[in-house]
Amino acid sequence: MINGQSRVFAAVLSPVVDGGKYSIRRVVGQWVHVDARIICDGHDVIQAALQFKPAGSRTWQEHRIWGKAEDLWGGSFRVEAQGLWDYRVCGWVDHGLTWREGLSKKANDGQFVKTELQDGLHVLKAILDMKKQSEEVVDFLTRLIDLIGDENQYQEALQMALSNDLQHILYTCPEKKFISYSETYQVYVDRPRALFSAWYEFFPRSASREPGKHGTFKDCEQLLPRIKEFGFDVLYFPPIHPIGEVNRKGKNNSTVAAEGDVGSPWGIGSRNGGHDAIHPELGTLADYKALIQKAREMDIEIAMDFALQCAPDHPWVKEHPAWFKWRSDGTVQYAENPPKKYQDILPLYFETEDWRALWTAIRQVVLYWIEQGVTIFRVDNPHTKPFAFWEWLIAEVKKQHPDVLFLSEAFTRSALMYHLGKIGFTQSYTYFSWKNSKYELIDYMNELTKGSTGEVFRPNFWPNTPDINTFPMQNGNQTLYMIRIFLAATLSSSYGLYGPAYELLVHEALPGREEYYRSEKYEIYHWDWEARNALTMLITMLNKIRNAHPAFHETNNWENVNVQNDHLIAYYKQNADGSDKVLCVVNLNPYERQSASLQAPLHRIGVYPGQQFTVHDLISGNSWIWNQEWNYVALDPGLPFHLFHIRQ
């Protein structure tokens, strides 16, 4: 039931996603900036506050907010713990401030305001009676009330009533009568790695130092120091489950496997087990757990590939025929994108009458791996399974294990990708791999970071994956590889790469396709795991800089910077408190020197025109002193970027 005495209308304008149907996302320590409408009938002074609390708590914390523009109020709060938080705004007619403002206007107009002074007694007394007032406030109000009550002290009372001290007391100790509240909205808070992560992908079966030998988890352990040296904090393996033997794929994605072909790890399930088993040649569960543990000691998390599809010999096909679609000829439905057929893969049949058992079994698989130590899932093609299923699964998992993160590998239309973010995915692959020109990059960064998309969708930028060998990369020189990894690591706070192929500039492709020739998806590679080169040095440096500079720990702080050359892109980032400020300039042309004037964002840096500041290149070690808004920059293909730390 409404209280008719509440005259203020309070509403949160932003951040609100789909009318509040979905929570926004933050990580621990981030801020939520709230815009609100606070309006009231008439001319009275109104005041407002932003309230917030962990969803389970009964007690709201509160910050006062202020009018930013006509009828637009704003304020911020910091989320300091994982989990779901509530936020709302509230407003009230401030009777104390209203009274003092009227008094002041009339007194300035020369009116005799004895009655007006006395009209204020009830609000002054109400504030005096509030709990926890300081001694100073009590003394001040007691004396003012006495003065107003004494006919002979009119001037003294008026002076005290019009003092800044009283204004301060009225503002800081309001009598919040007839308070109005907005709807409550929610923010889901993850641990920091949800937003800031550097991923490295390799195939464990290629981890052996001995050519031709199937790699094992034990071999992977030997590679951990290398991953650590490069500075990555998430190590992601393609599926580690038993690989199907029926309709197994051969080399180069051939539909017929030759004797000894190892198949695609995404063809999951065989007589050796399904999604809860380990491919025998990789080692045992104990080996996997030991690897997870060793990695954890180096602050590296192992991400598991979660690919919800089955090889024809997956145990579920016999144990749960209802989880698959059966054709009129009595065979099970394989994956199709007509007229194409993928006979090595059986999709799960989510329209089954037995969907409850299917969902429960999948949850069980996830929980099982979490028990073994997995904390991150890279979900293969989530956009080919129902949204409602993911929304349920992720909520179920997060309820018990809020630390667990989910990366969506949905290369599909943007509406679906962003919807997967809304319903719970922590991060997502993106179309960064195909954004090459300056204006494509700027448009995409704006799309991802400005507006409501950035509230629910955290991008993860990959220059390559085992599935993505873009045309420019196929033809690229080392400079292009430097540029692409630099962009990924500095535009987005989460990025990753399919490492060995990238470092070693592997780029041979199937003709006319953006796929690797002799893709590692279908055979064992032997990599030179000792190799060090310009790219590994750059990657190591970028990860060090990223770790040291909080400006790189988020993505939505990206701001385009004006630089007058279509081959050059520049962008600025700073952390929330402004203590770390970086400016990146990249020559997107890997063959030619490019130069231009760059307009330094002086108002963001916090200097006035003419004031001197230093741009220190964290890659080259060079510094320049700038004291103008417009500055000359020139970049050669040898080192095609600046990563400036701004110092004053």
Add this chain to the structure above:
Amino acid sequence: MINGQSRVFAAVLSPVVDGGKYSIRRVVGQWVHVDARIICDGHDVIQAALQFKPAGSRTWQEHRIWGKAEDLWGGSFRVEAQGLWDYRVCGWVDHGLTWREGLSKKANDGQFVKTELQDGLHVLKAILDMKKQSEEVVDFLTRLIDLIGDENQYQEALQMALSNDLQHILYTCPEKKFISYSETYQVYVDRPRALFSAWYEFFPRSASREPGKHGTFKDCEQLLPRIKEFGFDVLYFPPIHPIGEVNRKGKNNSTVAAEGDVGSPWGIGSRNGGHDAIHPELGTLADYKALIQKAREMDIEIAMDFALQCAPDHPWVKEHPAWFKWRSDGTVQYAENPPKKYQDILPLYFETEDWRALWTAIRQVVLYWIEQGVTIFRVDNPHTKPFAFWEWLIAEVKKQHPDVLFLSEAFTRSALMYHLGKIGFTQSYTYFSWKNSKYELIDYMNELTKGSTGEVFRPNFWPNTPDINTFPMQNGNQTLYMIRIFLAATLSSSYGLYGPAYELLVHEALPGREEYYRSEKYEIYHWDWEARNALTMLITMLNKIRNAHPAFHETNNWENVNVQNDHLIAYYKQNADGSDKVLCVVNLNPYERQSASLQAPLHRIGVYPGQQFTVHDLISGNSWIWNQEWNYVALDPGLPFHLFHIRQ
């Protein structure tokens, strides 16, 4: 509980106001155009529908909708009765169309699809089993099912399965399995006059033909034929209640009334009664009811001024002291905007503990006047009373009397004006009166009609009111008066004027103020009610044209038209079915001839470049044949506008 088999996600994108918290507005017969997101995992063919129903009904009506752009679906429905309507969208995986699409792609690829044909039997049978299939559909499906079942009829079965006839059946008779629904949103539907109305205001006390005599309702009856002749359909009087005698205002808003001064009608209440009484000099309740009845016979509605404030001698002050604020000196609080004091007016104290009784009493007043025949309330200063109160009051009244309309007289900040629209006001006064230049007018029309404002806020354009005598009007010639009334009547489907002063070009003002000198608010005028002149002729013509042309029956259909002269403004309107198309061109300069090229909106008119069409000026009676996109227009101060009806 969700059904996990439902794979589609369906959401309404627009129109949605504040996440669905407020209903959008329409009048009977208008369309609601809905944009929706309909997405699904995977590659299956999905289908969707827009559903709608009166809120009280259990049965949804339905229109199929279609993909307008990537993942954006759209459709429309027409609201055919007053009251609250529900709307939502729904979507489903169409198993029939999915099956046929796969079959077609494989057959085109040359594959042998016998099994695929048989895979379709279950969906064909399901559709056959649905109720109410036509005989043709039953015959077709029965034959196809037979053919598929006959091994020797493979080619015939395939041909029939790939026929357009089957595609048509599958589309029109879908098996809607595992359907998903969006949230439900609401549209409030008013009677047409809520959107299309022409208002005329005069003071009934000035209605007498005898100079110096207080006008009466009976005198007003004599004026009805004049209002009817001019073509207005709402006649609005300032308050007709007893005028306070204590602190009564004198002429020219003087704080001291002279002997015989009649006071302001907005100073409501005296020993003769309050808001439910009639000022004795105007006549009796019976006279008022007779006037309402006479007016109704001419299709004119009488709008009542609803001004929730009291003169110091209003009966409520003694009967309900708790409804007023009392000062520490024992006096009742008068209206203030410090340092200004309005001692003739006591505001109601909405923060009173007795608010329930106050709200109930006000509702009683409104219901009382509705019983006497009032159907429209023009609410004085609603922004100085609580929003929650209006939301409740209007909902309470509409529940019993959906025909009753409320015009908001809130000249305040736009956020408050639009909020009053959201919470229930039918129409609102606007800032049209102060929009004079071409670009001010275009910006304001865009603000009002594009985006979500137009969904909840219906403007009513007034060139003048007893309170508004703008600086340009004070100095304006007859041409300016013609321009302003033309703009009001053609830009907005609802408009009004403070008539006698307007027609007779009264424009003397208090120096430096936008108020009339010797305002009729404080004294009785004697008007020449027989006068006819260029303005009355124009008004009569405009109202005739407005009534005859449905393009003028709504406001949101306004579209700016490019005309290359800053003194000329042009705009286009057409009704929903495109059967009525008008193009207005106005010379905003009342002193000089202006000419320019005008870019006819050919794509809206529905002609191709080079195709001939006629623009027929409904004011001058002249016609031009245009066959180009760019056309020459020239307007003189003598007749400073074209009102073109477009004919093909």
